[in-house]
Amino acid sequence: MAALFGSRVRRLRTAAGLTQAELGARAHVVSTRITQIERASGAKPTFELAQTLDSVLGADSLLIDMWPYVYREAFPDWSRAFMAHAERAVSIRQYAAHVVPGLLQTEDYARVVLSLDPQLSGEQQLEERVSARLGRQERLRSPDRPELWVVLDEAVLRRPIGSHTVMRSQLGRLLEAAAEPHITVQVLPFDQGGHGAMGGSLTVLTLPDDDEVAYEEAADFGQLVEEPADVKRYAVTYDRLRAASLPPLMSLDMIRSAMEGNYRGASVPSRSERRRVAQEQLQQSGGWRLRGGGRRHARRRPRP
Numbered sequence: 001m002a003a004l005f006g007s008r009v010r011r012l013r014t015a016a017g018l019t020q021a022e023l024g025a026r027a028h029v030v031s032t033r034i035t036q037i038e039r040a041s042g043a044k045p046t047f048e049l050a051q052t053l054d055s056v057l058g059a060d061s062l063l064i065d066m067w068p069y070v071y072r073e074a075f076p077d078w079s080r081a082f083m084a085h086a087e088r089a090v091s092i093r094q095y096a097a098h099v100v101p102g103l104l105q106t107e108d109y110a111r112v113v114l115s116l117d118p119q120l121s122g123e124q125q126l127e128e129r130v131s132a133r134l135g136r137q138e139r140l141r142s143p144d145r146p147e148l149w150v151v152l153d154e155a156v157l158r159r160p161i162g163s164h165t166v167m168r169s170q171l172g173r174l175l176e177a178a179a180e181p182h183i184t185v186q187v188l189p190f191d192q193g194g195h196g197a198m199g200g201s202l203t204v205l206t207l208p209d210d211d212e213v214a215y216e217e218a219a220d221f222g223q224l225v226e227e228p229a230d231v232k233r234y235a236v237t238y239d240r241l242r243a244a245s246l247p248p249l250m251s252l253d254m255i256r257s258a259m260e261g262n263y264r265g266a267s268v269p270s271r272s273e274r275r276r277v278a279q280e281q282l283q284q285s286g287g288w289r290l291r292g293g294g295r296r297h298a299r300r301r302p303r304p
Contacts, residue, residue: 001069003040005050008066010038012057026056044070044128047135067135081224082203082215087139091206095151095188095197095241099161100170102133103140103148104177104185109170110134112162140183149184151241152251157187157258164263171259178252186245187254195244196237204235 013023013034020038021031027049037045037053045053047067054063068087086092094101099113107130114120114129139145152174160167178185188195200218207213214225214234225231246254 001066002044005045005063005066005070006038006040008059008062009034009053009057012059012063013038016057023053023056027052044131046131047138082213082222083136085205085207085213085215085224086136086203088207089146089205090208091147091149093149093204093206093235093238093242095153095202095238096156097153097197097201098155098159100152100156100174101150101201103137104150104174104183105133105137106166106170106173107134108166109161109173112166140180145182147182149186149242151186151188151238151245153188154190154254157255158262160263168259168263171255171263174255175252175259178248184248185251185255186242186248187251188241188245189254192244195241197241202234202238202241204231204238 013020016023018026019031020034024031024034027034029049033049035041037049045067050063050067050070053059054061057063068083092103094103099105100109102110105113110133111126111130114133115126120126140148157171161170174185177183200216203215203217205213205215212228212231212235214231216223216225216234225234245251
């Protein structure tokens, strides 16, 4: 698909009478990037670049429509069928056991998560996958955006992915997303114990014709379930997880608490830490000591 995309770009560029350098200048990229796209070498084009090329070359959305098929090549075979369904879904219900779902990940968080794949071939493939993941998020901003309901295991909030700054930004992104009318976020706390989706993450998609499919995913495999009886079983499992989770407002409070308590960053000490340091400094001071309501008393010197 990347080769087909590249050949279409080359044909459109030639028809427009543009050199690679001229097209690169209009698309705000270097000419070698256009060469890579036309030869299907190097990193795959981002969604933003596909949009720009489509506009500059007057492709009437051809390149935009082709792009999803190009970016799927950056992912394992077993996940591509799920992505195809997800792009059409009118409703997405997800349970995330370990990490924030891709649709709500920040770029830095996504880069850290994707870099953990032991089968990753190198930096180029990593950037392709990051670009693809961010491109999928465009669906949430489109006119035909789906309803998104996400249940996060509490482990998603507690396990640090990347630095404190990365986690703090990611949790902030969850709070921002939950403010959107078509997105709901809940947290399944540890004290709810075991449940029917302990093996990994779970997604239930509702398609435009009201059919449903389910997708179960672990660290290195995924399973698309289309048999109606099996899909119904997964849908019931998801509904039970949703019922056991904290209500949306309480869930957002837990996310804020995790963001402020776990991921303040080294430069912002906690309240208890500030109190401890202040007490130590007071005890080390030579002339005064605070007592009672804050009144100062001189320390008496011992008599000789």
